[in-house]
Amino acid sequence: MNKSEILEAYSFRHACKRFDPAKEVSREDIEFILETGRLSPSSFGLEPWKFVVLQNKEIREKLLPVSWGAQGQLPTASYFVIALARKPAEMTANSDYIQSLWKDTRKLPPEVLEKLTANYHRFLESDFELLGNERAMFEWASRQVYIALGNMMTSAALIGIDSCPIEGFDKNKAEAILREEGVLKGDSFGIACMVAFGYRESEPRAKTRRAADDVIEWVH
Amino acid sequence: MNKSEILEAYSFRHACKRFDPAKEVSREDIEFILETGRLSPSSFGLEPWKFVVLQNKEIREKLLPVSWGAQGQLPTASYFVIALARKPAEMTANSDYIQSLWKDTRKLPPEVLEKLTANYHRFLESDFELLGNERAMFEWASRQVYIALGNMMTSAALIGIDSCPIEGFDKNKAEAILREEGVLKGDSFGIACMVAFGYRESEPRAKTRRAADDVIEWVH
Numbered sequence: 001m002n003k004s005e006i007l008e009a010y011s012f013r014h015a016c017k018r019f020d021p022a023k024e025v026s027r028e029d030i031e032f033i034l035e036t037g038r039l040s041p042s043s044f045g046l047e048p049w050k051f052v053v054l055q056n057k058e059i060r061e062k063l064l065p066v067s068w069g070a071q072g073q074l075p076t077a078s079y080f081v082i083a084l085a086r087k088p089a090e091m092t093a094n095s096d097y098i099q100s101l102w103k104d105t106r107k108l109p110p111e112v113l114e115k116l117t118a119n120y121h122r123f124l125e126s127d128f129e130l131l132g133n134e135r136a137m138f139e140w141a142s143r144q145v146y147i148a149l150g151n152m153m154t155s156a157a158l159i160g161i162d163s164c165p166i167e168g169f170d171k172n173k174a175e176a177i178l179r180e181e182g183v184l185k186g187d188s189f190g191i192a193c194m195v196a197f198g199y200r201e202s203e204p205r206a207k208t209r210r211a212a213d214d215v216i217e218w219v220h
Numbered sequence: 221m222n223k224s225e226i227l228e229a230y231s232f233r234h235a236c237k238r239f240d241p242a243k244e245v246s247r248e249d250i251e252f253i254l255e256t257g258r259l260s261p262s263s264f265g266l267e268p269w270k271f272v273v274l275q276n277k278e279i280r281e282k283l284l285p286v287s288w289g290a291q292g293q294l295p296t297a298s299y300f301v302i303a304l305a306r307k308p309a310e311m312t313a314n315s316d317y318i319q320s321l322w323k324d325t326r327k328l329p330p331e332v333l334e335k336l337t338a339n340y341h342r343f344l345e346s347d348f349e350l351l352g353n354e355r356a357m358f359e360w361a362s363r364q365v366y367i368a369l370g371n372m373m374t375s376a377a378l379i380g381i382d383s384c385p386i387e388g389f390d391k392n393k394a395e396a397i398l399r400e401e402g403v404l405k406g407d408s409f410g411i412a413c414m415v416a417f418g419y420r421e422s423e424p425r426a427k428t429r430r431a432a433d434d435v436i437e438w439v440h
Contacts, residue, residue: 001225001378003252009221010259032223034436038429039230040370043387047430053438106428127390139359143366143412147385150260150367151374158221165367167263170347183439192363208326209258210267216254217272219279219403 006158011207013157016164018072019198025078025161030197034081036155042144044120045106046098048086049145050189052178053079059181066177069168070194077164077196081152082178084189085145088137093121097188142192149195156197166194226378231427233377236384238292239418245298245381250417254301256375260368264340265326266318268306268361269368270409272398273299279401286397289388290414297384297416301372302398304409305365308357313341317408362412369415376417386414 030053037051054060060074067074074080090097094117102108102116124131130140153163171191178184178191250273257271274280280294287294294300310317314337322328322336344351350360373383391411398404398411 001221001229003249003379005221006375006378007252007255007259010256013261015261015265029223032227035227035432036230036374038432038435039227039427041233041235041373041385043385045235045428047435049435051436053436055438055440059439101430105430123388127388129391133355135353135356136359139356139363143359143363146363146366147370150370153261153367154256154371154374155226158226159223165261165263168343168347171349183437207259208265210321210325212255212258215258215267215270217270217403219272219274219276 009154009157012160013153013163014204014207016073016162016196016198016200016204018201019076019078019162019196020201021076023078023199025197025199029159029161030079032159033152033155033161033197037148037152040148040151042147043140044116044123046086046091046101046144048091048141049148049192050084050086051148052082052084052183054082054183055079056181059177059183062177062181063169063174066173067166067169067194069166070196073164073166073196073198076198076201078198079196081195081197082183083145083149083192083195084184085138085141085192087141087188087190088134090188091137091141092131093117093124138190145192149193152195162198162200164196166196169194229374229377232380233373233383234424234427236293236382236416236418236420236424238421239296239298239382239416240421241296243298243419245417245419249379249381250299252379253372253375253381253417257368257372260371262364262367263360264336264343266306266311266321266364268311269365269412270304270306271368272302272304272403274302274403275299276401279397279403282397282401283389283394286393287386287389287414289386290416293384293386293416293418296418296421298418299416301415301417302403303365303369303412303415304404305358305361305412307361307408307410308354310408311357311361312351313337313344358410365412369413372415382418382420384416386416389414
């Protein structure tokens with residue numbers, strides 16, 4: 001694929017605060033975008049995410065008062081996605097989720113499964129000091145969600161669709177609303193972030209970034 | 221751009237454990253990949269990252285004993301990138317880093333700067349309950365780094381280059397080595413993750429992912 005075309009998509013992408021309510025993203029396009037989220041890599045292949053496509057108007061309206069960063073996007077986005085991260089109890093090595101993922105989805109043979117479980121447990125205990133730190137565990141799952149988040153926004157930009165990542169919401173209050181509405185069930189997931197898709201209503205300001213020399217360092 | 225070509229890149233990408241030592245990724249291609257990292261979005265546009273391209277053989281060798289997840293990649297990658305996340309002290313609203321980013325890079329006028337500083341401080345205090353929690357602050361910066369990480373791996377795949385994201389290392393020990401070697405200076409950054417680039421030595425197993433119905437939920 002052509003590098004300059006890809007870079008054009010990066011300059012096309014911006015945090016679009018309001019979408020054109022008259023221009024609807026097609027179902028085929030949003031499914032493509034979500035598919036690139038689903039196919040994203042994650043630590044140990046754990047896919048600790050769920051993407052809730054919130055098309056219900058009433059629930060979007062209920063989120064408005066607790067989501068200062070989504071005031072323009074909640075009412076105008078063709079698709080409004082709540083990106084969920086899996087909670088700590090389901091991310092431990094012997095949790096049903098992880099064991100079933102490795103056994104049923106990955107179809108690992110018993111001896112590989114056993115070794116991977118042990119390695120993964122050791123990783124949680126030592127490398128990043130995650131085990132026993134609930135907040136760090138949730139954040140670590142959220143890191144993986146952000147890989148998918150980045151990919152979905154880039155995929156959208158590559159086919160000329162705008163997006164906006166949103167962290168400007170009260171996590172506890174937004175989760176309470178989604179629980180009341182039956183969107184969050186059980187205790188498997190918390191909100192990592194939100195991301196809206198649509199077509200821009202107006203042109204953004206020019207993009208600014210720190211210089212390459214400030215963010216890239218070569219060690220020879 | 222063509223959706224099926226993009227999806228092909230997603231199926232091409234896998235966590236490549238060993239690269240072909242005889243096939244070198246060009247400098248132009250790695251610069252393109254890093255550029256998509258640099259142009260990635262981040263919360264409040266804070267770009268809380270640095271990408272260290274570790275080409276020094278001795279330092280790569282020193283990292284080997286503390287990086288179980290990079291045994292095949294450290295010795296064979298054309299480019300081995302340490303993705304750093306900015307530490308909490310530099311992520312507070314009135315830190316020199318953030319104020320200078322908004323004043324000098326974004327060139328925000330004083331009244332906008334003042335409002336944004338207040339909003340950002342409120343965000344840190346309330347929405348995700350970040351302020352005062354050092355670990356959560358570092359993890360939150362790391363989430364942003366993972367947006368860039370996802371983008372760099374996808375960009376690589378789009379032009380036929382392999383990659384491997386690596387979390388399998390002892391963070392404290394790896395940081396100590398990089399500090400000793402003068403790669404980590406001062407107290408601005410910690411390691412969020414590592415990512416290697418090169419050309420595959422052999423073909424991977426088929427990709428498995430949870431079914432779309434398990435990870436995507438529509439709420440109408």
